[in-house]
Amino acid sequence: MSKSTKSMEGAMKEQLAIQSRPFAAMLILVAGTVVLILSLGFSVALGAADVKLATVWDAIFRFDAASTEHSIIREFRLPRSVADIIIGASFAVAGAIMQGVTRNPLADSGLLGLNAGATLMIALSFAFFPGLSYTYLMLLSFIGAGIGAGLVFGIGSLSRNGLSPIRLVLAGAAVSALFTAVSEGVAIHFQLSQNLAFWFAGGTAGLKWPQIQLLLPWIIAALIAALFLSKSISLLSLGEDVAVGLGQRTKLIKGLAAIVVLVLAGAAVSAVGPIGFVGLVIPHIARFLVGVDYRWIIPCSAVLGGLFMIVADMGARIINAPYETPIGAIFALVGVPFFLFVARREGREL
Amino acid sequence: MGTNTLFDGQHKKNRRRFIVMGVFFILILATFFISMNTGLTNLSPLEVVKTLFGYGTEKQSLILFEFRLPRIVIAVLVGAGLAVSGCILQGVSRNALADPGILGINSGAALMVVVFVSFFPKTTDAPILLMPFLALVGGFLTAVIIYVLSYSRSEGLMPQRLILNGIAVAAGIGALITILTLRMDPFDYQFIAVWLAGKIWGTTWVHVRTLLPWIIVLFTFIFYKARMLDGLNFGEKLAIGMGVRVEKERFMLLGAAVALASACVSVSGGIGFVGLVGPHLARQFVGNHHRFLLPLSALSGGLVLLVADTIGRTILAPSEIHAGIMVAIIGAPYFLYLLAKAKA
Numbered sequence: 001m002s003k004s005t006k007s008m009e010g011a012m013k014e015q016l017a018i019q020s021r022p023f024a025a026m027l028i029l030v031a032g033t034v035v036l037i038l039s040l041g042f043s044v045a046l047g048a049a050d051v052k053l054a055t056v057w058d059a060i061f062r063f064d065a066a067s068t069e070h071s072i073i074r075e076f077r078l079p080r081s082v083a084d085i086i087i088g089a090s091f092a093v094a095g096a097i098m099q100g101v102t103r104n105p106l107a108d109s110g111l112l113g114l115n116a117g118a119t120l121m122i123a124l125s126f127a128f129f130p131g132l133s134y135t136y137l138m139l140l141s142f143i144g145a146g147i148g149a150g151l152v153f154g155i156g157s158l159s160r161n162g163l164s165p166i167r168l169v170l171a172g173a174a175v176s177a178l179f180t181a182v183s184e185g186v187a188i189h190f191q192l193s194q195n196l197a198f199w200f201a202g203g204t205a206g207l208k209w210p211q212i213q214l215l216l217p218w219i220i221a222a223l224i225a226a227l228f229l230s231k232s233i234s235l236l237s238l239g240e241d242v243a244v245g246l247g248q249r250t251k252l253i254k255g256l257a258a259i260v261v262l263v264l265a266g267a268a269v270s271a272v273g274p275i276g277f278v279g280l281v282i283p284h285i286a287r288f289l290v291g292v293d294y295r296w297i298i299p300c301s302a303v304l305g306g307l308f309m310i311v312a313d314m315g316a317r318i319i320n321a322p323y324e325t326p327i328g329a330i331f332a333l334v335g336v337p338f339f340l341f342v343a344r345r346e347g348r349e350l
Numbered sequence: 351m352g353t354n355t356l357f358d359g360q361h362k363k364n365r366r367r368f369i370v371m372g373v374f375f376i377l378i379l380a381t382f383f384i385s386m387n388t389g390l391t392n393l394s395p396l397e398v399v400k401t402l403f404g405y406g407t408e409k410q411s412l413i414l415f416e417f418r419l420p421r422i423v424i425a426v427l428v429g430a431g432l433a434v435s436g437c438i439l440q441g442v443s444r445n446a447l448a449d450p451g452i453l454g455i456n457s458g459a460a461l462m463v464v465v466f467v468s469f470f471p472k473t474t475d476a477p478i479l480l481m482p483f484l485a486l487v488g489g490f491l492t493a494v495i496i497y498v499l500s501y502s503r504s505e506g507l508m509p510q511r512l513i514l515n516g517i518a519v520a521a522g523i524g525a526l527i528t529i530l531t532l533r534m535d536p537f538d539y540q541f542i543a544v545w546l547a548g549k550i551w552g553t554t555w556v557h558v559r560t561l562l563p564w565i566i567v568l569f570t571f572i573f574y575k576a577r578m579l580d581g582l583n584f585g586e587k588l589a590i591g592m593g594v595r596v597e598k599e600r601f602m603l604l605g606a607a608v609a610l611a612s613a614c615v616s617v618s619g620g621i622g623f624v625g626l627v628g629p630h631l632a633r634q635f636v637g638n639h640h641r642f643l644l645p646l647s648a649l650s651g652g653l654v655l656l657v658a659d660t661i662g663r664t665i666l667a668p669s670e671i672h673a674g675i676m677v678a679i680i681g682a683p684y685f686l687y688l689l690a691k692a693k694a
Binding site: 151155158166167169170171173174175177178180181182184185188189276277320323325326328329330331332333335336337339340343344 | 447452499511513514515517518519521522524525526528529532533543544622623666669671672674675678679682683685686689690
């Protein structure tokens with residue numbers, strides 16, 4: 001490494017250090033995790049039959065097979081709440097990586113066609129291979145997310161002035177419209193409509209332990225990979241030239257980041273359907289709280305994403321009880337004003 | 351034709367424009383005819399002609415006059431209406447990617463209809479007449495929200511922002527619609543799901559009678575305003591120079607476009623991309639003069655939707671692919687092509 005590169009790296013590190021708030025980040029990680037565990041308890045306790053927190057504790061740590069309450073908690077409530085956390089974390093981290101790598105403040109797996117691609121693959125497999133095991137469903141979902149993202153970025157990069165944020169969002173909207181139209185057509189033709197609608201609307205209610213066991217290794221591996229990539233993503237977020245100047249292999253990093261995003265978004269969509277806007281909102285909040293260093297943004301996004309999802313899912317059960325309000329719809333209603341705000345604040349360059 | 355005062359080259363150009371319109375009209379008639387032949391019961395061309403002149407069997411005339419004809423007429427009217435609406439939106443916003451679907455106006459109109467169906471589940475004839483008005487309210491509310499969000503005090507209306515905000519607002523409205531539809535009983539749900547997917551559900555003469563006055567009145571007004579659109583399209587400063595009262599004209603034209611889109615959506619369901627594809631197809635042939643662009647947009651929009659509906663109805667018969675889905679499958683790649691081609 002030459003001297004000038006070294007001093008440049010020093011300057012960049014300094015910039016990252018100045019504009020990041022490690023103390024705030026540590027606080028979020030520690031306090032966030034504590035709150036997350038508490039919400040897990042409340043979330044499990046909340047439902048059609050009210051359960052005391054103490055019973056939740058017993059069900060987890062002193063399980064009594066004879067108790068129906070304990071069985072309900074273990075079989076239905078706990079997997080749902082655990083799923084909320086891992087899926088919220090997945091969407092949020094996927095969004096954070098996309099925003100960092102593309103330097104696009106509006107990037108989100110829902111807005112850029114990943115969710116619609118995954119959904120289409122799921123709809124197709126529901127229609128043509130109804131008995132498909134969950135593992136294959138998940139793999140197809142990854143592929144679908146990849147096709148969606150590939151189309152959006154392919155078209156975005158075909159245009160003369162490259163990938164401006166608005167161009168990406170427009171391409172994402174069109175690809176999503178196309179995939180959604182085909183999914184709807186398939187659903188109506190095979191009369192899967194209302195079944196799929198509940199699934200499309202997004203929700204963790206249907207998830208059981210076997211599915212979570214399948215999802216968990218993928219998601220954990222992808223989250224760990226994201227942490228390893230986080231330093232490089234920070235440098236990329238400062239600009240491609242900077243990253244190259246510092247000796248980063250940007251193509252390799254972008255490729256790895258893309259794989260991580262596809263696994264996270266694909267796994268999450270295969271489990272709960274296309275929930276948009278989590279991936280948009282959470283990284284912005286994380287960045288606002290902890291600064292510009294993705295080594296902090298990514299873990300904080302994971303914690304905050306899980307927390308938001310579990311709280312929103314409790315909301316989904318309360319708002320219109322005994323009906324469940326689709327959690328995807330709740331996120332859209334929260335996320336849209338946020339999107340409008342970001343679009344307006346980022347102002348001229350859009 | 352009112353063109354003899356212009357010089358010869360212009361005259362030739364105009365003649366070509368009228369020929370293009372003629373060709374489109376003939377294409378519509380041809381598709382019209384094919385569409386009448388095809389369906390669950392195939393009628394031969396001869397039988398169709400016979401029936402049209404009153405010599406068919408009772409069953410044949412029932413199929414033709416009560417089922418196929420109104421649906422065909424609706425497809426053409428809706429296609430024409432949405433395309434003209436898109437043409438205005440593109441002209442006013444000077445943005446080639448504008449379309450009532452992309453801008454979220456269709457979703458707003460849809461939301462009102464969904465609200466209505468949620469609270470008055472049994473759809474009888476009277477509500478059908480009411481639906482365009484409901485859709486209109488929804489469409490206008492959405493348009494106003496998007497307009498306000500895209501308006502900056504220093505720069506006026508920001509066309510790029512218009513589309514970005516439209517996409518976001520449409521997503522939010524989509525979420526509300528999802529919440530409402532999941533609470534419906536299966537019968538109403540089926541109606542709304544199919545309606546949202548853009549099946550041309552209004553297929554009786556009642557629907558034709560409901561939609562036709564809107565189309566006639568609004569088309570007359572809009573075609574009368576064609577010159578204003580040219581002015582707005584050239585740019586605000588030039589338009590002011592030409593003596594156009596920009597804000598007022600823009601407002602009235604936008605209003606007409608929203609009304610047109612909402613009325614169409616109330617009868618046909620959520621059909622996107624016609625408003626995008628129709629005007630672009632027309633522009634390839636006649637350029638940017640709205641005097642020609644508007645009528646040809648109407649023709650090409652009508653043609654596109656009729657073709658989409660006919661293909662969707664026959665390709666997988668007896669089940670059908672809804673027109674809205676067919677149009678999205680054709681229209682979305684076209685949108686992406688435009689996006690890739692467009693300058694920043």
